[in-house]
Amino acid sequence: MPAAIPTPEQLAQRFASGLATISFTASDGTQVVLDANAPGSLEQVLSIVAGLAGAEQYRYMRDWLLELMVTTATVDGLLPDHGTEWGVPRNPATAAIGNVxxxxxxxxxxPIGTLLTVDGSIQWATTAEGNIAAGASGSIPVQATATGTTGNVGGGITLTxxxxxxxxxxxxxxxxxxxxGAAIEGQESWRARILEKIRNPPAGGSVTDYExxxxxxxxxxxxVVRGWVGLGTVGIIVAMAGPSVPTSxxxxxxxxxxxxPTRRPARANAYVVPAQLAPQNLTLSITPDTQQNRDQVQTAIAAYYATTDIAAKLLVxxxxxxIASVTSVTSYILSAPTADVQLADNQIATLGTITWQASS
Known part of the structure; x- marks a missing residue:
């Protein structure tokens, strides 16, 4: 059981009680007792200061003890040391990549390093030389010159x-x-990967290794799917945050x-495969049927799908x-789906269309 941290008031009272045990005889023969409970006295001020200082020390010790555990360490404390110890560095900010x-x-x-832009503020550089024939087109890989999400753009965008x-x-x-393109990895994501490494140490090509x-x-x-295209093969189905389908x-x-070669087992044939989005359509009626309630229900259902994994079983x-988590909805009828849905090995769920029916 963890020790309770005393409050500044409790520590001040302890200090005052300690002073009360001290007495001495003044030069005039008067017996003096140090009373920190006397309002406005020097002793009272000293007890308050001592209480505040003691509470700060307790909090400091508590915080550093918490840093010793991966589950409670922080990025400004010992989490980087835990990551180093377990061989799980923090994923750095990344730059957008793709092809033009x-x-x-x-x-x-x-040439390699040719700069491209949309508006002058965001730039991408070619990462390989491209030889384009007269009247022809060719694909050239590029990478954003700065990290972060600003370098992410859709298909069919004209660059200059x-x-x-x-x-x-x-x-x-x-x-x-x-x-x-992404920002530096968040604290909780990093923590989760460190804990996963601790709980599932390298095992020569286990499912958790590939994950x-x-x-x-x-x-x-x-x-991770064993025997993806035959014996000795592994399919690694991946999706990006969102979820979204990864680009090539x-x-x-x-x-x-x-x-x-420092990671993958020598004899394993591993294939990284993009996941496919599987929109889930629903038919639903709610009471009261207001736009605000519809929006809140849609958000709640989308949040559930965002917590599911590739190949998940979607539970009615x-x-x-x-739906029931939206407290302003007093009743509802979910007409579809009526049964749990098992996704394929390469599918990940997203919210599709909700068909709203009139409440009875």
């Missing part, structure tokens, strides 16, 4: 060259867009990370609980 399609009116060589090249007529992001490697490489959701560049980055009971 460059079209040229004449044969051109697009910071320094024009005469024969280039257009530069457009491919259908996947540019993705993968951990994929998450270390940026995946938010992972499902993100899949390639995760594949490259897992294929590092959990949908019921999500």
């Amino acid at each position: 399609v460059v079209t040229c009116s004449q044969a051109e060589v697009i 060259l910071v320094s024009p090249i005469a024969g280039v007529t257009s530069v457009v992001t491919d259908s996947d867009g540019l993705a993968g 951990g490697w994929a998450e270390d490489a940026g995946a938010a959701y992972v499902n 560049a993100e899949v390639a980055a995760i594949q490259s990370y897992i294929d590092d 009971a959990r949908i019921d609980a999500a």
Whole structure:
């Protein structure tokens, strides 16, 4: 049982009680007792100061004891040391990656490091040389020059060259867009990965090994399937935060990370596969049927789906609980789904369309 931390008032009273045990004879023969309970006395001030200082020391000791445990350590305390000890570094901020399609009116060589932009403030640089024939188009990989989500853009977005090249007529992001840009990993995500490593140490290619490697490489959701394309193969189904389907560049980055010979077992054939979104449609009536209630119910159901994993079993009971969590809804009828839904090995759920029926 943890020791209770005394309050400043309790510590001040202890100090005052200690002073009360001290007495001495003054030069005039008067017996003096130090009474810290006398209002406005020096002793009372000293007891208050001692109480505040003692409480601060207790809190300091408590906080540092909490830092000794991974479950309560913080990024400003000992969590980085725990990460180092267990070989789980914090995932740094990442820059968006992807491919652009460059079209040229004449044969051109697009050098590595060629800068592209949309509005001048965000830039991407080519990470490989591109040789484009006259009147043709070619795909060239790019990476944002700065980390964070600002480098993420959709497919079909027109970019411009910071320094024009005469024969280039257009530069457009491919259908996947540019993705993968993210801020530095959050404290709780990092903590969860450290705890996962502690609870599931490396085991020569276990399911938890592949899950951990994929998450270390940026995946938010992972499902490991043995025998994905036959004996001796492993399918690593991944989705990004959101959830969202990873781009081909993100899949390639995760594949490259897992294929590092210091990680993947020598004889395993591992395939990183993008998950597919599986929108879930519902038919529902609520009472009272107001727009505010509809919005709150939709948010609650979407939040439930966001907690499910790839290949999850979607429970009607959990949908019921999500709807019931909206206290302003007094009654409801969930007409569909009426049974639990088992997703395929490569599927992850998102909220599709809610068909609202009139309440009876």
